Amino acid sequence: MTTTHRSPALAAISVEEAVEALRERGLRASAARRLVLEALYGADGPLSAERVAEGLEGRLPRSDLASVYRNLETLEEVGLVRHVHLGHGPGLYALAAPEHEYLLCESCHAVRTVASEELDAARAQVREQFGYEARFTHFPLVGLCPDCISESHEH
Amino acid sequence: MTTTHRSPALAAISVEEAVEALRERGLRASAARRLVLEALYGADGPLSAERVAEGLEGRLPRSDLASVYRNLETLEEVGLVRHVHLGHGPGLYALAAPEHEYLLCESCHAVRTVASEELDAARAQVREQFGYEARFTHFPLVGLCPDCISESHEH
DNA sequence: ATAGTTTTTGCGACTCGTTCGCAGTTACGC
DNA sequence: GCGTAACTGCGAACGAGTCGCAAAAACTAT
Structure with missing residues (x-):
C-alpha cells in the first residue's frame, strides 16, 4: 500500500x-x-x-x-x-483528489481535463472584472475547442 | 412594422x-x-x-x-x-437577440446576465492559453459570486 | 462466537424534465 | 373554399435520479 x-x-x-x-x-x-x-x-x-x-x-x-x-x-x-x-x-x-477542472467543447463534446493552476489566469481575470471566483469543477468551462474552431473557419 | x-x-x-x-x-x-x-x-x-x-x-x-x-x-x-x-x-x-451570457453562483444560485463584450477579456485569456473560444450562452460561467465569497470569508 | 443495534442494501415505485407516436385540427397556397 | 402539408393536444414513454421499506449485513459490546 x-x-x-x-x-x-x-x-x-x-x-x-x-x-x-x-x-x-x-x-x-x-x-x-x-x-x-x-x-x-x-x-x-x-x-x-x-x-x-x-x-x-x-x-x-x-x-x-x-x-x-x-x-x-x-x-x-x-x-x-x-x-x-x-x-x-x-x-x-x-x-475528489487530485482536483481537476474541465473544458468542454460545445460542438464535438470533447473534454479537456486540466489542473486548477492552469486556469488561474482566467480566474483572476473574471475575479477582477466581476468579483466572481470561477470554478470549473462542478460545471465545465464551455466553448469551442481548437479543432472545431478551425473546422468552422474552413467552412 | x-x-x-x-x-x-x-x-x-x-x-x-x-x-x-x-x-x-x-x-x-x-x-x-x-x-x-x-x-x-x-x-x-x-x-x-x-x-x-x-x-x-x-x-x-x-x-x-x-x-x-x-x-x-x-x-x-x-x-x-x-x-x-x-x-x-x-x-x-x-x-436569441440580443445575445446574453450568464454567470451563475454555485452557492446561492444567483444569475448575472452580461453582454458578450464584457466577457471578451476572459475569453481572450482562455483562447490564448487553451485555444478554446469560451461561450457562456448555453452553459453559464459558474463560480462563487462576490456575496458568497465574503460570506465564506467571515465564516 | 453471539446477540444487539444501526447502517446499508436491493427492490420497486415514483418524480421531474423532456420526447415520441399518433389521430385530429389548422394554416396556408391555389 | 379545397387540398395538403404542418401543427396540435393528448397520453405514453423516456432517462436520470430519488424515496420507502422490509430484509440483510456491518460493526459493537459481551
Whole structure:
C-alpha cells in the first residue's frame, strides 16, 4: 500500500485511506461501498453512476443503481468524491483528489481535463472584472475547442 | 412594422419579424407558436417551457407543454430562440437577440446576465492559453459570486 | 462466537424534465 | 373554399435520479 503525506484534498489517496475516512465518520465499509470506490480508483476519467452499477462492463461485480447513487452521495459528503456535469447526459463521478477542472467543447463534446493552476489566469481575470471566483469543477468551462474552431473557419 | 438594419443575431426583433423569418422557412405562424413568441417577448429573463405553457401565470392563454417544447425547438433551429442550462433545474429559453451570457453562483444560485463584450477579456485569456473560444450562452460561467465569497470569508 | 443495534442494501415505485407516436385540427397556397 | 402539408393536444414513454421499506449485513459490546 502506497502512502501519501499530502492532504487528501490535493493528492490521490488509497482505498484503505478512503475506508479509514469513512470509519472516522461512523460510516461502514460495505462491499457495495468498496465497489464504488474501486470503480472510481480504476477509472481513467469521470464515470456515470450507471457504468459503476454495471461494474465497468464486467471488470467488477455489478451492483444496484440506487445504492450506487446513495454511495456516491455519501462519499461526496465525506469529501472523497466529486461529480461534474459535462453538458447534457448523466452526472459523472470521480475521486475528489487530485482536483481537476474541465473544458468542454460545445460542438464535438470533447473534454479537456486540466489542473486548477492552469486556469488561474482566467480566474483572476473574471475575479477582477466581476468579483466572481470561477470554478470549473462542478460545471465545465464551455466553448469551442481548437479543432472545431478551425473546422468552422474552413467552412 | 419596425425594421432593424442590424443582424437578427445581434439586435432585438419584433414578433412580426419573427413570424416573417418562420414563413421564409416554410413554417407556419400558428396560434400556439405565436404564444410562445409572445411569452418570450414579454419576459424579462429566460423562461422554463413549463412557465410558457402555463401562460406566465395567467397573463397569456395556457398551452400544451409538449407543443411548447416542440415550438421552442423549432424557433431555436430558426435562430430566433436560445436556451441556457443554469445549473440544475429545467432549461430556460429566451430570445436569441440580443445575445446574453450568464454567470451563475454555485452557492446561492444567483444569475448575472452580461453582454458578450464584457466577457471578451476572459475569453481572450482562455483562447490564448487553451485555444478554446469560451461561450457562456448555453452553459453559464459558474463560480462563487462576490456575496458568497465574503460570506465564506467571515465564516 | 453471539446477540444487539444501526447502517446499508436491493427492490420497486415514483418524480421531474423532456420526447415520441399518433389521430385530429389548422394554416396556408391555389 | 379545397387540398395538403404542418401543427396540435393528448397520453405514453423516456432517462436520470430519488424515496420507502422490509430484509440483510456491518460493526459493537459481551
